[in-house]
Amino acid sequence: MEPKEHFVEEIDLRRYWLVIKRRWLPASVVFLASVAASMFASMSEEVEYRATGEMLLQLDRTSSLTGVAQELSELESLTVEGNPLDTQASLITSAPILRDTIEALNIRNEEDELIGVGNLKDGLEVSTSEQTDIIKVAYQSGNPELSAAIVNQIMASYIAFNIQSNRSEVRAAREFLEAELPKAEAEVNQLSEALQQFNEQNRIINLEAEATATVGAIADLDQRIANSQSQLAEVDSRVNQLREKLGLPLEDALTLTDLTRSKGVQQVFDQWQAAQTELATARTRYTDAHPNVRTLAREEAALRAVLEERMLDVAGGALPVSDRTLQFSELKQQLAADLVRAEIDRASLFNQLSTLASTRDAYVDWADIFPSLETTQLDLQQKLAYARNTYEGLLRRLQEVRLAENQNVGSARIIEQADVPANPVATGQDNYLLLGAGAGVLLGIAVAFFLDLIDRTIKSVKDGEKIFNYVLLGVIPRFETHKESDWQDDAYSADGSPSTRIVTSQRAYPMISGAYQMLQANLRFMSSDKKLKSLVITSSAHGEGKSEVCANLAASIAQTDRRVLLIDADMRSPDQHHL
Structure with missing residues (x-):
C-alpha cells in the first residue's frame, strides 16, 4: 500500500501584502465608508441619563438588638455554591416588583397606557459588589427625573416586599410552632412516665451506684466463699483424723456419747455390770444348776433387758450392750465430743458456703442484666432529654416568633438614594468609531481579496508556475537606462557599439547581468544529458521584452566561448537590428 501524500499550504505573507497593495483603492473606499457609517450612527444616538442607588442586605438592626428573630432576616442560599445576593438581585427584577413600580409612578407610553414589565426591564440594571453585601440598582433613560424616581421606587418596593415576605414567614412559623408544641409536650410526658415505670419495675434508684455496689458485693462474697472453703477443708481434715482415732462411725459415736451422758443408762449399766461380776464369781464356785447361779443369771438378764430398754429410749435403736460399747475412757469421750463438734462445724460451713454461693449467683445474675438495663435506661433518658430540648426549643422559638411578628423585620435597607443625574452618560461615540474602524479594516481586506480572487490575470511568478506547471528558469528585473527615453533611442550608435539595453556586455548593471548569466546556466544544466543547440523565445503579445531578452541571453551565452x-523570427515588427 502506497503512503498517502500530505500537502500543507504555506502562508505567504508577502503574497497577501501584494494583494493589498494592488487593491488598496477599493479597500480604502470600503474602510472610509464604514467609518463614515459609524460616525453617523454615533451622532444619531439619543442622550440618556443614568441614576444609581444602593441597598445593604444583611441582618435587621432591631433583630440584633433584641436578640430574637435573627434567623428570619438572614439571607441563605439553597445551593452550596450559590450567592444569596444574586438571588435577591433576580428578585428585584421580578415582575411583581416592577409592576408595583410602574403603578406607583404611573409610567405610561405614547398611547397613554401603562408600560409593560419588559419595557421597564430594558433600562434596568441590578448588580452585586464582590466581597460586600451591597446591591446596586441603576436605571437609564432619556428623562433624568424619571430614572431617579424609578430606582428609588424599585428599592422601596423591594423593601416592602421583603418585609411582607418575612412577616408571612413569621406567621407561618408561628402557626407551625403552635401546632407542634402540644405534640412535643405530650411526647415529653410519655417518655417521662415510661422512664419512671422502668425504674419502678426494676427497683432502680441509682443504676450507676447500684452497679458499683453490686460489683463490690460480688468481690466480698468471693472473698468470704474462699475463706469458707478454706475453713471447710480444715474441718474435713480434722473430722477424718478424729474418725481414725475413735474407730467408730459418726452415728455410733453420737449414740454412745448420748448414752454415756445419760445417768439412768449409766446407773442400770453399773448394776448390770455388778450382776455380771457376781454371776461370774458364783459360776466359779457353783455349777450352772445351782440356785444362786440361776438367781444371779435371772437378775443379770433382767438388768440387761432394762438396760436395752433405756438404751432404746435414749438412742432410738438397739445397740449391742458390752463393756466396749458402754464404757468409754475420758479420752475417747472427748474425742467423740470433738468429732461431733467438728461434724457440726462442717455442716455449718457447708450451709454457709451454699448460702454464699447462691447469694453470689443472685448478684451475678443481677449484674448480668445491668448492661441491658443501663442501655434501656440510657435510651429512655436520651429520648427524654431530646424531647425536652425539642419542647424547650419550640417554646423559646414560639416566644421569639410572637415577638418578631410585631416587628418590621427586613433583610435590606437603603444606604444611598438615587439622585437626579445632572450629566448624561457617555454616548459611546468612541466605541462606535472603534467598531466602525475595525469593521472597515476587515471589510476592506475582504473586498481586496475578493477582487483579487475574481481577477484571472497572472500577477506574480508563483502564479505563473502554479497555472502553467513549468519550472522557473530565471527572473529578469525590469530596468530603465540612465536615459529616460524610448528604448529605440538606446539602439546601437553609428560607430557600431551595442545598445545600452544589452546589459550583459556592460558593467553598469551587474545584478541584471547576473540574472542573464543565471538564466543561461539553468538552460545549460536543464538538459545535461543532451546538448542544447536551439532555443525559441516568444511571448503572448507585442512589447513584452522578448527581443531584449533574446539579445542579452545570446550575449551571455557568447561570453562562455560558445x-x-x-x-x-518576428516577421511583422522585427527589433533585433535596432539592438
Whole structure:
C-alpha cells in the first residue's frame, strides 16, 4: 500500500501584502465608508441619563438588638455554591416588583397606557459588589427625573416586599410552632412516665451506684466463699483424723456419747455390770444348776433387758450392750465430743458456703442484666432529654416568633438614594468609531481579496508556475537606462557599439547581468544529458521584452566561448537590428 501524500499550504505573507497593495483603492473606499457609517450612527444616538442607588442586605438592626428573630432576616442560599445576593438581585427584577413600580409612578407610553414589565426591564440594571453585601440598582433613560424616581421606587418596593415576605414567614412559623408544641409536650410526658415505670419495675434508684455496689458485693462474697472453703477443708481434715482415732462411725459415736451422758443408762449399766461380776464369781464356785447361779443369771438378764430398754429410749435403736460399747475412757469421750463438734462445724460451713454461693449467683445474675438495663435506661433518658430540648426549643422559638411578628423585620435597607443625574452618560461615540474602524479594516481586506480572487490575470511568478506547471528558469528585473527615453533611442550608435539595453556586455548593471548569466546556466544544466543547440523565445503579445531578452541571453551565452546565431523570427515588427 502506497503512503498517502500530505500537502500543507504555506502562508505567504508577502503574497497577501501584494494583494493589498494592488487593491488598496477599493479597500480604502470600503474602510472610509464604514467609518463614515459609524460616525453617523454615533451622532444619531439619543442622550440618556443614568441614576444609581444602593441597598445593604444583611441582618435587621432591631433583630440584633433584641436578640430574637435573627434567623428570619438572614439571607441563605439553597445551593452550596450559590450567592444569596444574586438571588435577591433576580428578585428585584421580578415582575411583581416592577409592576408595583410602574403603578406607583404611573409610567405610561405614547398611547397613554401603562408600560409593560419588559419595557421597564430594558433600562434596568441590578448588580452585586464582590466581597460586600451591597446591591446596586441603576436605571437609564432619556428623562433624568424619571430614572431617579424609578430606582428609588424599585428599592422601596423591594423593601416592602421583603418585609411582607418575612412577616408571612413569621406567621407561618408561628402557626407551625403552635401546632407542634402540644405534640412535643405530650411526647415529653410519655417518655417521662415510661422512664419512671422502668425504674419502678426494676427497683432502680441509682443504676450507676447500684452497679458499683453490686460489683463490690460480688468481690466480698468471693472473698468470704474462699475463706469458707478454706475453713471447710480444715474441718474435713480434722473430722477424718478424729474418725481414725475413735474407730467408730459418726452415728455410733453420737449414740454412745448420748448414752454415756445419760445417768439412768449409766446407773442400770453399773448394776448390770455388778450382776455380771457376781454371776461370774458364783459360776466359779457353783455349777450352772445351782440356785444362786440361776438367781444371779435371772437378775443379770433382767438388768440387761432394762438396760436395752433405756438404751432404746435414749438412742432410738438397739445397740449391742458390752463393756466396749458402754464404757468409754475420758479420752475417747472427748474425742467423740470433738468429732461431733467438728461434724457440726462442717455442716455449718457447708450451709454457709451454699448460702454464699447462691447469694453470689443472685448478684451475678443481677449484674448480668445491668448492661441491658443501663442501655434501656440510657435510651429512655436520651429520648427524654431530646424531647425536652425539642419542647424547650419550640417554646423559646414560639416566644421569639410572637415577638418578631410585631416587628418590621427586613433583610435590606437603603444606604444611598438615587439622585437626579445632572450629566448624561457617555454616548459611546468612541466605541462606535472603534467598531466602525475595525469593521472597515476587515471589510476592506475582504473586498481586496475578493477582487483579487475574481481577477484571472497572472500577477506574480508563483502564479505563473502554479497555472502553467513549468519550472522557473530565471527572473529578469525590469530596468530603465540612465536615459529616460524610448528604448529605440538606446539602439546601437553609428560607430557600431551595442545598445545600452544589452546589459550583459556592460558593467553598469551587474545584478541584471547576473540574472542573464543565471538564466543561461539553468538552460545549460536543464538538459545535461543532451546538448542544447536551439532555443525559441516568444511571448503572448507585442512589447513584452522578448527581443531584449533574446539579445542579452545570446550575449551571455557568447561570453562562455560558445558560438551563437541570433535569428529574429518576428516577421511583422522585427527589433533585433535596432539592438
